[in-house]
Amino acid sequence: MYRNLSIKQKQIVWAWGFLAIPILFYVIIRFYPTGNAMVISFQDWNLLGSRTWAGWENYAKLWNDPVFWKVFANTFLYLIIGTPVSLVISFVVAYHLDKLRFMHGFLRMLYFLPFMTSAVAMAWVWRWFYQPVPIGLFNNFLADFGIPQIEFLRSTTNALPAVLAPAVWAGLGFQIIIFMAGLRAIPRSYYEAARIDGVSTWTVLWEITLPLLRPTIVFIVVFSSIGFLRIFDHVFNMTTNDPGGPLNSTKPLVLMIYQSAFTDFDMGYAAAQTVVLFLVLLAVSLLQLWLLRDR
Amino acid sequence: MRSNYSSYWVNAITTKAEGEKYDAAVKFMQYVTSDEAMQIWLDVVGELPAKPSVGLTEENANNEVFGPFIKGLAYANTTKFVNESAQRQILVDMVERVNLAGADPAESLAEAAAAEQALLDEFYASN
Numbered sequence: 001m002y003r004n005l006s007i008k009q010k011q012i013v014w015a016w017g018f019l020a021i022p023i024l025f026y027v028i029i030r031f032y033p034t035g036n037a038m039v040i041s042f043q044d045w046n047l048l049g050s051r052t053w054a055g056w057e058n059y060a061k062l063w064n065d066p067v068f069w070k071v072f073a074n075t076f077l078y079l080i081i082g083t084p085v086s087l088v089i090s091f092v093v094a095y096h097l098d099k100l101r102f103m104h105g106f107l108r109m110l111y112f113l114p115f116m117t118s119a120v121a122m123a124w125v126w127r128w129f130y131q132p133v134p135i136g137l138f139n140n141f142l143a144d145f146g147i148p149q150i151e152f153l154r155s156t157t158n159a160l161p162a163v164l165a166p167a168v169w170a171g172l173g174f175q176i177i178i179f180m181a182g183l184r185a186i187p188r189s190y191y192e193a194a195r196i197d198g199v200s201t202w203t204v205l206w207e208i209t210l211p212l213l214r215p216t217i218v219f220i221v222v223f224s225s226i227g228f229l230r231i232f233d234h235v236f237n238m239t240t241n242d243p244g245g246p247l248n249s250t251k252p253l254v255l256m257i258y259q260s261a262f263t264d265f266d267m268g269y270a271a272a273q274t275v276v277l278f279l280v281l282l283a284v285s286l287l288q289l290w291l292l293r294d295r
Numbered sequence: 296m297r298s299n300y301s302s303y304w305v306n307a308i309t310t311k312a313e314g315e316k317y318d319a320a321v322k323f324m325q326y327v328t329s330d331e332a333m334q335i336w337l338d339v340v341g342e343l344p345a346k347p348s349v350g351l352t353e354e355n356a357n358n359e360v361f362g363p364f365i366k367g368l369a370y371a372n373t374t375k376f377v378n379e380s381a382q383r384q385i386l387v388d389m390v391e392r393v394n395l396a397g398a399d400p401a402e403s404l405a406e407a408a409a410a411e412q413a414l415l416d417e418f419y420a421s422n
Contacts, residue, residue, distance in 0.1 A: 044421070154395070155395065156395055156396060242384075242391070245387065245388075245391065246391045246395050247388055247392065247395060247396060248388075259380075263378070263381065264381060
C-alpha cells in the first residue's frame with residue numbers, strides 16, 4: 001500500500017508519523033489526566049476504594065467551605081500583588097541595566113541567579129531571614145537600629161507578603177532577560193529621531209519605549225500571572241509546620257488541592273478545586289490577552 | 296482526672312494469604328503476641344508491651360527506666376485519628392486563633408470542637 005503512494009503522499013505519511021509522537025505524548029500525559037480530573041470532580045474517591053458518583057456534591061462542598069473562599073482570596077492576592085510588583089521592578093532594572101556598560105554581564109548574572117536557584121533552598125533561607133531576634137537576619141538588623149520587631153511569618157497580615165517576596169525575587173531574573181531582549185529589539189532610529197526633536201526622557205519612555213514593548217509586557221504579565229496563581233513551593237516550604245498558615249493566611253489554591261488529595265485523600269474534592277483553578281487560569285489568561293491585545 | 300497518652304502498632308494478616316503462607320503468618324502472629332516475645336521486645340527494643348500480663352509484672356513495673364511508663368499505661372488512652380493531619384490542623388488553628396487573632400479561648404475551643412466533630416461525622420458517614 002505504502003509503495004503505491006506518490007512522493008508527496010509519502011512525505012505526508014512521514015510528517016504525520018513524526019508528529020504523532022508529540023501528539024500521542026500530549027494526549028496521554030496532558031489531555032487524558034485533565035479529562036479524568038473533570039470526571040473525578042463529580043465522584044467520591046479515596047485513591048484506593050471504588051469511585052462512586054457524587055453529582056455536584058464536591059462543588060457544593062467547595063461553595064460552602066469558608067476555607068476555600070479564604071484560599072481563593074489568597075490566590076488572587078498573590079496574583080494582584082505579585083504580578084505588578086515584579087513587572088515594575090523587572091522593568092526598572094532592565095531599563096537601567098540596558099544603558100549600563102560597566103560590569104553589564106556580571107550584574108545580569110547576579111539578577112538571573114535566583115531564577116536558577118531551587119525554590120526549596122531559597123524558601124528555607126528566607127525563612128531563616130524572617131525569624132525573630134537572635135536568629136533572623138531582618139529582625140537582627142531592625143534591632144541594631146532600635147526599631148521594633150516585625151513578625152513576618154507568625155502574623156496573619158504579614159505572612160502573605162513575606163512569602164511572596166522571595167517568589168517575586170526568584171522570577172525577576174527571567175523577566176529582566178525578557179525585558180532586555182524587548183528593549184534591544186526597539187529600532188534605534190526612533191530614539192535618534194526623538195533626540196533630534198529634543199524630546200524629554202520621560203516622553204521617550206512613555207511614547208516610544210513602553211508602546212513598543214507591548215508584546216513583551218503581554219508575555220511577562222501572562223507568564224507571571226500564571227506563575228503566581230499556581231504558587232506552591234515557596235508557601236509550603238516556608239510554613240511546613242502549619243502548611244498555608246497561620247490560620248490559612250498564606251494558603252494558595254494549589255496547596256489546598258494538595259492537602260485535599262494527599263493528606264485527606266478526598267480525590268473528588270481535590271479534583272473539583274483543580275477544575276476551579278483551571279477555569280480561573282483560563283479566564284485570567286484570556287482576559288489579559290484581550291486587555292493587552294493589539295488595537 | 297488522671298489520663299495518659301499511648302499509641303500502638305497493629306499487626307495483621309492480609310486477606311490474600313493462603314495455605315502454607317497463611318499458616319506461617321498465624322504462627323508468627325501467635326508468637327509475636329506471646330508474653331515471651333513481648334518481654335524480648337521490651338528488653339531489646341525498649342517499646343512497651345501491649346498485654347497487661349507482660350507489662351504489669353512486678354519486675355517490669357518497678358524497673359527504674361521504663362517502670363513509670365508501664366505504670367502510666369493503666370490509665371492511658373489512645374486517640375483514634377480519622378485524619379491525623381487534619382485533626383492536628385484543627386488544634387493548631389485553635390491555638391493560633393487565640394495567639395494571633397485575639398479570639399476568646401473558650402470560643403476558640405468550641406469552634407475547634409465543632410470542626411473536629413464535623414470531621415469525625417464526615418469520616419464515619421462514608422466509612
